[in-house]
Amino acid sequence: MSAKTISIIILTALLTAFLFLNSDEVPFNFIVANDVQVSKLIVIGVCIIVGFIIGFVVGRPRKTVSSYDDEIEKHQPVSNKKELSDEDRDYIS
Numbered sequence: 001m002s003a004k005t006i007s008i009i010i011l012t013a014l015l016t017a018f019l020f021l022n023s024d025e026v027p028f029n030f031i032v033a034n035d036v037q038v039s040k041l042i043v044i045g046v047c048i049i050v051g052f053i054i055g056f057v058v059g060r061p062r063k064t065v066s067s068y069d070d071e072i073e074k075h076q077p078v079s080n081k082k083e084l085s086d087e088d089r090d091y092i093s
Contacts, residue, residue: 019044 022040030036084092 013050 015079019041022044025039026043027035027040028043
């Protein structure tokens with residue numbers, strides 16, 4: 001196994017142990033309701049998932065559009081792809 005795989009397994013095990021050690025219920029204030037009894041496990045798990053999704057969306061590379069490629073194509077002569085050189089015709093024959 002690679003070091004990356006081992007570190008992912010260790011971090012996952014530590015995260016799982018942390019979540020299960022914090023499974024008691026706590027009062028949680030939502031915007032609509034006050035003092036709802038929710039397990040810490042659910043609150044921390046939802047926060048981890050939301051944080052992962054936000055980090056993934058923000059951290060992914062953006063698609064870049066380069067006009068430099070268009071300029072190169074504009075200045076090159078248009079070649080007809082149907083035309084073959086004599087060398088190519090001899091090779092195919």
